[in-house]
Amino acid sequence: MNNYKGVFVYIEQRNHRIQNVGLELLGEGRKLANKLDVPLMACVIGHKIDNEVKVVESYGADFIYKVDHSILETYVNETYTKALSKVINDVLPEIVLVGATTLGRDLAPRVSSRLHTGLTADCTSLDIDENKQLLMTRPAFGGNLMATIICPNHRPQMSTVRPGVMVKPDKNELNQAKIVEIEVPFTETDMNVEVLEEVKEDKSKINIEDANVLISAGRGIGSKENMKQIDRLAELLTGEVSGTRAVVENGWLEKERQVGQTGKTVRPDLYFACGISGAIQHVSGMEDSNLVIAINKNPAAAIFEVSDIGIVGDGSKVIPALIKELENIRK
Amino acid sequence: MKIVVCVKQVPNTANVKIDQQTGTMIREGVESIINPDDLGGLEAALKIKDQNNAEVIAVSMGPLQADKALRECLAMGANRAILLSDRAFAGADTWATSLVLAKAIENIKPDLIIAGRQAIDGDTAQVGPQIAEHLGVPSVAYVNEINLNMDSLIVKRMFEDGYQTIKVKTPCLITVLKEINQPRYMKVQKIYTAFRDGLVEVWDNSKLNIEQENLGLKGSPTRVKKSYTKGVKTAGKVFEVSPKEAVQIIVDKLKESYIL
Secondary structure, rough: OOOOOOEEEOOOOOOOOOOOHHHHHHHHHHHHHHHHHEEEEEEEEEEEOOOHHHHHHHOOOOOEEEEEOOOOOOOOOOOHHHHHHHHHHHHHHOOEEEEEOOHHHHHHHHHHHHHOOEEEEEEEEEEEOOOOOOEEEEOOOOOEEEEEEEEEOOEEEEEEEOOOOOOOOOHHHHHHOEEEOOOOOOOOOOOOOEEEEEOHHHHOOOOHHHHHEEEEHHHHEEEOOOOOHHHHHHHHHOOEEOOHHHHOOOOOHHHHHHEEEOOOOOOOOEEEEOOOOOOOHHOOOOOOEEEEEEEEOOOHHHHHHHOOEEEOHHHHHHHHHHHHHHHHHHO | EEEEEEEOOEEEEHHEOOOOOOOOOOOOOOOEEEEHHHHHHHHHHHHHHHOOOOOEEEEEOOHHHHHHOOOOOOOOOEEEEEEOOOOHHHOOOHHHHHHHOOOOHHHHHHOEEEEEEOOOOOOOOOOHHHHHHHOOOOOEEEEEEEEEEEOOEEEEEEEEEEEEEEEEEEEEEEEOOOOHHHOOOOOOOOOOOHHOOEEEEEEOOOHHHHHHOOOOOOOOEEEEEEEEEEEOOOOOOOOOOOOHOOOOOHHHHHOOOOOO
């Protein structure tokens, strides 16, 4: 166990696009590495990825391990599992962090199984305890309960981490990393899967996780028609529109804009909750927002417990009045 | 064609309550259901069976009470149901759970294994891919469309911003999203037969022969150090005022926070 040293972050790139969560993990990974007094390592896997390696370097890793092979052009679980397992076995880090995306949550389980070590899913907070162990905290039972998990007797300690929870470090072109290329011998038996087609859907252009201001709608908004007011409010506050699961299920909003346990975790500067009751599944996705303002008819609504400013009132009256006032200010 | 479907019995967590003192779930009055993604997996297998004369075997690891979930699988149309139950399995994390399921599946030798993407009580999405790793077969996760094609499958694998169409050789494992289909109802006739005794096979470790040190809590690399309910953020001020006053309060706050 003592042979394992360093904090290692898997940087997810697909079609040469780096997912934000990998960079966020470099920020968190640096904190953990400093507490342990060990280096921060990053790993990029793909084909012709020199540009991606450069970006990672500017976000502050000490070492960057890259695996570059034509077979890795497109993500396939088998080949990526083989590549990442090989790198980890060569490098022997004590901690491995992977973004909890649809790719990370597919890749990390197979890698952890291959290495016969533990993996904690979808963590929202990480820390180091007095024994230099990684403390991995995650929500369970739909966010009703938090559990802190450890991996005492196996290495590396592995965790997937929710996108949007950790803070991306500042970019600095002067950062320098030692770049190490790792060869992975692929054979024909590694290819039992063939990607026939890859389709990108336009929905990615909305990314509520990156918004500084979110105007969020709940069932209490009343109708799809009333969503227009939410849109207008978002426009006036240069924000994005988001909402609860109920609103998405009613067809008033796209799934990509859903906040909460089964949606996205957000923490904008302003979270403006309109007609949201504040079910725990929703609150778990927005409670770290900087400023929360909520409007709800029900004085007992749970959303008020996590709000800085709560307005008990009828959104259909307050919101138009607010729009009018903001239009005046903007003039 | 032989298809194994992995199912988990879960508490219906949509309305779970937590004992604030002990930090544990109040199980009283909480119904048990088949995990929604797994139900999608079963329906996907039954659809293949409808068209291709396949044998569908539902497998679950859990306490003896979990046999209710397996009987529901039979009532929907599964051919066989196997419950993996042993005191020694208790307390398993995803590594140890996937090992038990994989050993059972090795005994069955299916062409295709379907698991739900994730269970609503744990939300890990780990057990499916980990079973595939223990078995050494290819896996594709986040699938929401399956087409059969000789000795391979063509599946649609979803990402946040699009999808891949993937051809994968059998035997393989796929994990499916509940959006893949609308599960059928149980058949009345089959409910009657499914709930008679003796239809769910129970396998314990004497059948699977897994080394004790790899079982249950002992075989689990991870441990729960503590669990707790979240401390709520301290509530701010709540105002019951006219819309006009409300607007003033909001605008003042936005200015104070430099948003305006």
